[in-house]
Amino acid sequence: MTEPRNLTGFPRTDRVLAHPRLDDVRERLGSAALLGLVRAALDGARARARANELSAIEGEAEVAEQVREAALSWLARRTSRVINATGVVLHTNLGRAPLGEAAMAALAREGAGYVSLEVDLATGERGGRGSFAERALATLSGAEAALVVNNNAAAVLLALAAFAAGKSVLVSRGELVEIGGGFRVPEVLARSGARLVEVGTTNRTRVEDYAQALESHEGVAAILRVHPGNFRQIGFVSRPSLPELVALGRARGLAVLEDLGGGALVDIPGLSGDPLVAESVAAGADLVAFSTDKILGGPQGGALVGTARAVALVRKDPLARALRLGRLPLVALEATLDAYLRGDPGAVPAVAMARCSLEELRARATGWAAALEDTGAKLRVIDVASVTGGGTYAGLEIPSVGLAILGAHPDALLARLRQAPHPVLARIGGGAVVCDARTVLPGEDAALLASVRWALRD
Ligand SMILES: *Cc1c(COP(=O)(O)O)cnc(C)c1O
Numbered sequence: 001m002t003e004p005r006n007l008t009g010f011p012r013t014d015r016v017l018a019h020p021r022l023d024d025v026r027e028r029l030g031s032a033a034l035l036g037l038v039r040a041a042l043d044g045a046r047a048r049a050r051a052n053e054l055s056a057i058e059g060e061a062e063v064a065e066q067v068r069e070a071a072l073s074w075l076a077r078r079t080s081r082v083i084n085a086t087g088v089v090l091h092t093n094l095g096r097a098p099l100g101e102a103a104m105a106a107l108a109r110e111g112a113g114y115v116s117l118e119v120d121l122a123t124g125e126r127g128g129r130g131s132f133a134e135r136a137l138a139t140l141s142g143a144e145a146a147l148v149v150n151n152n153a154a155a156v157l158l159a160l161a162a163f164a165a166g167k168s169v170l171v172s173r174g175e176l177v178e179i180g181g182g183f184r185v186p187e188v189l190a191r192s193g194a195r196l197v198e199v200g201t202t203n204r205t206r207v208e209d210y211a212q213a214l215e216s217h218e219g220v221a222a223i224l225r226v227h228p229g230n231f232r233q234i235g236f237v238s239r240p241s242l243p244e245l246v247a248l249g250r251a252r253g254l255a256v257l258e259d260l261g262g263g264a265l266v267d268i269p270g271l272s273g274d275p276l277v278a279e280s281v282a283a284g285a286d287l288v289a290f291s292t293d294k295i296l297g298g299p300q301g302g303a304l305v306g307t308a309r310a311v312a313l314v315r316k317d318p319l320a321r322a323l324r325l326g327r328l329p330l331v332a333l334e335a336t337l338d339a340y341l342r343g344d345p346g347a348v349p350a351v352a353m354a355r356c357s358l359e360e361l362r363a364r365a366t367g368w369a370a371a372l373e374d375t376g377a378k379l380r381v382i383d384v385a386s387v388t389g390g391g392t393y394a395g396l397e398i399p400s401v402g403l404a405i406l407g408a409h410p411d412a413l414l415a416r417l418r419q420a421p422h423p424v425l426a427r428i429g430g431g432a433v434v435c436d437a438r439t440v441l442p443g444e445d446a447a448l449l450a451s452v453r454w455a456l457r458d
Pocket residue numbers: 151152153154156179183226227228229230259260261262290291292301302390391392
């Protein structure tokens with residue numbers, strides 16, 4: 001062991017905290033939060049000094065510099081507005097669907113005060129939270145009833161817990177998927193208290209496989225059908241249709257639950273492989289689960305739509321309380337559903353983006369190129385492929401148009417765009433940085449151009 005060095009003359013906590021190099025971060029984080037970082041930095045400096053790693057004790061300015069770095073990296077993790085030029089309409093890392101004007105206005109209005117969350121203003125009696133949105137979702141999907149919860153993972157967990165806790169659930173081996181963000185069908189199923197009975201094979205499962213599993217397993221309560229999300233099998237593959245499973249379920253007294261992932265309420269180009277929520281309801285599923293922030297285009301949330309009996313059963317499960325939807329997303333969801341009720345889904349930004357015509361996108365990208373001509377950068381308007389993302393069928397692309405910025409170091413330009421005053425997330429294609437016009441919101445053009453200019457400057 002080395003002798004601890006004499007640590008007198010070591011920087012004092014209060015002096016580091018008051019150091020002028022920390023003025024700006026102190027302003028943003030407050031002294032109390034900064035104090036924790038100062039202590040951690042001093043602990044580190046002391047440990048290094050004791051270990052004799054350093055020829056001289058680090059001074060105040062040096063420690064303040066380390067604190068500043070730590071504070072800046074904390075602040076950089078703050079959720080900030082970014083421009084999505086990736087072409088992925090429902091980008092999970094970027095918050096999935098952007099909210100429309102109506103949803104933002106509702107948030108500003110209803111978010112700023114008290115709301116009639118659980119009061120029926122007509123009668124003054126207690127009203128169910130979410131009952132407007134639930135009735136709207138039931139109406140739009142042709143279901144008898146609906147329930148809104150915190151997200152689709154919660155919807156699936158709740159449906160399994162309510163129908164099959166302590167019992168068994170049949171799932172095709174081809175549908176035991178991981179969706180991303182830690183949602184793995186076998187794990188969610190286990191957590192619901194249900195037992196998994198695997199059926200069929202990875203690539204092919206027939207309805208007879210489900211029937212056969214019933215012969216060899218006791219206490220089967222439900223069939224779970226899962227949209228494979230961002231994973232796709234091609235070639236020698238098959239799985240039973242939902243109506244086939246519904247027929248089996250009815251004959252054998254099993255609930256049929258479908259996890260649809262994205263909840264398309266209207267036809268969307270690029271989603272031609274995805275069933276509409278209404279189709280699954282019409283096919284007779286007891287419950288259909290989907291996200292409200294995928295192609296539906298609303299805030300984070302999950303929905304269960306289906307028969308009145310099934311929805312009543314999940315509603316009274318104690319987990320429903322733990323998984324309920326918050327006030328603010330509920331307000332935004334109601335405003336998003338308004339657009340569908342009025343027959344104007346194009347007012348929902350995610351739907352509008354997915355539907356935007358190639359001519360419109362080309363005109364926009366061409367405008368960007370013209371506006372940036374004076375930068376001297378090598379620019380091309382090119383055809384690209386957008387994807388819907390958000391658990392929609394993998395591999396389905398929507399033709400799109402983007403601006404390619406050619407240069408020697410596309411990675412470096414991509415990184416600079418991320419750090420621009422209006423951070424831009426783009427992608428690399430054909431050795432160039434490509435900004436896809438489809439996912440840049442109307443009204444973001446000027447900010448995008450300012451950021452590209454900033455990033456091109458050296
Ligand atoms: C996206 C998805 C989920 C998870 O939904 P969240 O709203 O993110 O909780 C579950 N299942 C499928 C099939 C999905 O596509």
